[in-house]
Amino acid sequence: MPRMVATIAVRSARIGTAVAMQVSLHLLWSAIVLLGLVTLGLALFVYFLMELHYRQQLARQARRLMLSAKISGSPDRETLRALWLRAGRADRDILAEVLIDQCGFPGETRRNTIQQALIGAGILESWVEALRSRRRSRRVQAAAWLGHVRDVRSLQALVEAAGDPAVEVRLAVTLSLGRLKDPRGLPGLVRLASNPPPAIPDLTLAAALAACAEGRADRLVSLLRLPGTRSRIIGAWALSAVADHTALRQLLAATHDPEPEVRAKVARALSRIPAPESERGILCLTRDPVWFVRLRAFTALGELHAAVGGAAALEGLVDDVREVRYRAAGTLRRIRGMTSETVREVLATRPRLSFDSLVSEWERAGFLWEVVAGLSTRQYARFIESRELLRVLIAAGVTSALMHFVLVYPQIKVRLRLLRLLAEAGTPAIRAELLALAGRPGIDARVAAKIRQVIPTASAAASAADQHSSR
Numbered sequence: 001m002p003r004m005v006a007t008i009a010v011r012s013a014r015i016g017t018a019v020a021m022q023v024s025l026h027l028l029w030s031a032i033v034l035l036g037l038v039t040l041g042l043a044l045f046v047y048f049l050m051e052l053h054y055r056q057q058l059a060r061q062a063r064r065l066m067l068s069a070k071i072s073g074s075p076d077r078e079t080l081r082a083l084w085l086r087a088g089r090a091d092r093d094i095l096a097e098v099l100i101d102q103c104g105f106p107g108e109t110r111r112n113t114i115q116q117a118l119i120g121a122g123i124l125e126s127w128v129e130a131l132r133s134r135r136r137s138r139r140v141q142a143a144a145w146l147g148h149v150r151d152v153r154s155l156q157a158l159v160e161a162a163g164d165p166a167v168e169v170r171l172a173v174t175l176s177l178g179r180l181k182d183p184r185g186l187p188g189l190v191r192l193a194s195n196p197p198p199a200i201p202d203l204t205l206a207a208a209l210a211a212c213a214e215g216r217a218d219r220l221v222s223l224l225r226l227p228g229t230r231s232r233i234i235g236a237w238a239l240s241a242v243a244d245h246t247a248l249r250q251l252l253a254a255t256h257d258p259e260p261e262v263r264a265k266v267a268r269a270l271s272r273i274p275a276p277e278s279e280r281g282i283l284c285l286t287r288d289p290v291w292f293v294r295l296r297a298f299t300a301l302g303e304l305h306a307a308v309g310g311a312a313a314l315e316g317l318v319d320d321v322r323e324v325r326y327r328a329a330g331t332l333r334r335i336r337g338m339t340s341e342t343v344r345e346v347l348a349t350r351p352r353l354s355f356d357s358l359v360s361e362w363e364r365a366g367f368l369w370e371v372v373a374g375l376s377t378r379q380y381a382r383f384i385e386s387r388e389l390l391r392v393l394i395a396a397g398v399t400s401a402l403m404h405f406v407l408v409y410p411q412i413k414v415r416l417r418l419l420r421l422l423a424e425a426g427t428p429a430i431r432a433e434l435l436a437l438a439g440r441p442g443i444d445a446r447v448a449a450k451i452r453q454v455i456p457t458a459s460a461a462a463s464a465a466d467q468h469s470s471r
Contacts, residue, residue, distance in 0.1 A: 067095050071098065096127075115150060128142070128146070139172075147176025167199040170192060174192060174204060175208070181212055190220070193209060194223070206237035217239060229259050244273060251266050251270055251273075255270075294316070295323055301335070309335050338365065340392070344392060372386070374387075375414045394425045395425065399430060406447060419447065
């Protein structure tokens with residue numbers, strides 16, 4: 001009896017497990033079918049949406065072509081006014097886009113004709129009115145359109161919209177005022193720069209300010225006195241592109257600004273004002289504790305071509321920051337030129353690091369090539385100067401580039417003269433490099449023969465090295 005009960009229990013358990021598995025498989029199959037149907041439905045829905053969007057775009061482009069054909073050539077204001085009044089909301093947007101595109105066509109006459117038609121047809125007034133709409137997207141659109149019409153009403157409307165609560169509208173206003181490049185738009189831009197929204201990049205706002213302040217730099221100096229760091233940076237950035245004597249006093253005061261980026265941009269602004277006061281202000285910034293301020297100050301000295309900047313550039317060659325040393329070397333080149341006197345002065349009075357920075361920076365401007373080219377000149381004074389300067393450079397260890405010139409300089413006469421100068425140095429290292437050069441495949445036979453002539457054998461070079469070491 002107990003065995004029968006156990007058998008029945010086992011069979012019942014197996015039957016229950018089988019039934020449960022069948023139910024689970026049925027549910028899984030139902031879920032798969034349902035998921036497939038949902039996926040198919042979504043695919044069909046997306047397809048119909050794309051098809052609808054495509055048809056709408058196609059219809060819009062066709063309507064755009066029709067409206068463009070109606071105002072082709074030079075549209076008169078009455079025709080444009082009638083077309084605008086009959087058009088619906090969608091057609092007005094399309095017509096506005098067509099007119100804006102035509103305003104961008106090359107040719108001042110064509111652009112003025114379109115703008116006068118816009119004003120005469122009353123379209124400008126509708127855009128100004130749209131700038132006061134409750135819909136944010138409409139205000140953004142109107143602000144962008146008004147940036148293509150040079151008229152006092154569009155400027156006034158954009159200046160007023162600079163205080164719009166929506167940051168998207170203020171960004172559109174910034175771009176439009178910068179496109180118009182009219183000083184009458186400065187109040188709106190200065191208002192934006194006084195409390196710049198995070199969504200407007202500093203470069204965008206500074207560029208718009210500079211575009212409107214060309215010849216009116218004095219209108220921007222108030223930004224340098226604001227408490228906000230970002231506002232002062234934007235103001236200095238804009239002034240670095242348009243500064244003149246009217247802003248000199250405020251720029252000199254800003255050389256002591258607590259923000260390094262402001263001081264750096266002030267240095268660039270001062271480089272636009274050729275005056276002794278500007279030179280003194282920039283010289284003060286070359287001793288700034290922040291390295292990138294010193295770097296931009298040296299750049300400003302070079303752009304100003306200030307004669308008093310030569311001494312400061314020589315001091316900049318001992319700067320702890322490599323980039324500053326290179327910029328000081330470039331400034332020295334722009335002020336004094338690449339002269340042998342400067343090379344000798346730096347080599348004699350400055351650390352080796354200063355000399356290396358000078359030669360490295362000058363070489364990018366073709367200094368060594370110019371010196372080597374002096375060996376081929378018919379001007380005896382220049383020939384002597386180049387030869388003596390090359391001897392100084394070789395003695396200072398500037399040999400790698402000169403070895404390369406021995407291989408690649410176009411004139412064989414210059415290559416042989418340079419080769420002789422290198423051999424005259426007499427150091428074992430140079431002799432060994434020259435002998436290795438003579439054995440290089442593809443070398444000019446005349447150069448190889450000259451090397452073997454001035455340095456007969458490798459053993460001679462080795463004996464010279466032994467003599468040098470014994471001393």
